[in-house]
Amino acid sequence: MRMDWTALPDVVRKEVADRVGDAHAIPATTGDHAEIAATVTGTHGTVFVKAAYSDFGVRSLRYELRVSEALSRSHSPAVEWYFDAAGWLVVGFEHCDGPHADLSPGSPDLKLLEEALAMLGATPVPDVPLFSPKARLGFEHPAMDGDTLVHTDLGPANLIVTPRGLRIVDWAMATKAAAWVELATLTPWLISAGHTPQQAEQWLARQPAWHTAAPKVLNYFATKNAEKWAAKSAVATASWVHDLAGWTSLWSMFRSQPGGPRG
Secondary structure, eight states: OOOOGGGSOHHHHHHHHHHHSSOEEEEOSSOOSSSEEEEEEETTEEEEEEEEOSHHHHHHHHHHHHHHHHOOOTTSOOEEEEEEETTEEEEEEEOOOSOBOOOSTTOTHHHHHHHHHHHHHTOBOOSSOOBOHHHHHSOOOGGGOOSEEEOOOOOGGGEEEETTEEEEOOOTTOEEEOHHHHHHHHHHHHHHTTOOHHHHHHHHTTSGGGGGSOHHHHHHHHHHHHHHHHHHHHHOOOHHHHHHHHHHHHHHHHHHSTTOOOO
């Protein structure tokens, strides 16, 4: 559950101030892994700060920290600093200034995403422990295994268009998997942005990794992912869970129709 910046203990806020100067914090409007997430501007510059104190929050943030430190690609924000104090883990990330990506049909941001996907598809996993496909997604298939770094959550909230290009944030769910898994997890987000399932797959087919998954494997992925989100939506009240259940269901139905897509 997100908390206000003022909930941080004085000793923690002082540690932040020692790094950024007298600071003003603007809370983030998305995400829920860390108790605190805010853009912090001080006399020494601007950083994006995440802070956690719950067991889950600290584990998740420390995981994201390890992955982010191991990445040296231009599409991921750098870790500026981090510290532990008063039971809190606090991380200062490079601030990414710009709007969230527009993934709607015909958007110029799709070209930026395509370039980022090419980079990710060629990125071997860093030398840190990562989620397996089953641990991340809740289901498995031998074809999902691989040696590629997969972000697994390339929704618009995690894609920021900056003057230096597209930046991918929030690596808390990074996974070691086959490259096509990234594209499969992206499909519902393309549908959410206005693509039909057919349009989404036509765009994804521009990526070489898409063709490394057999049609029956994509069918399996779409079905299992839709079943997972349907089960979650049956017991959840959050609107985003129900949205994902709807988008994944559309893709699953498209792939299961008679004479459906062949890859």
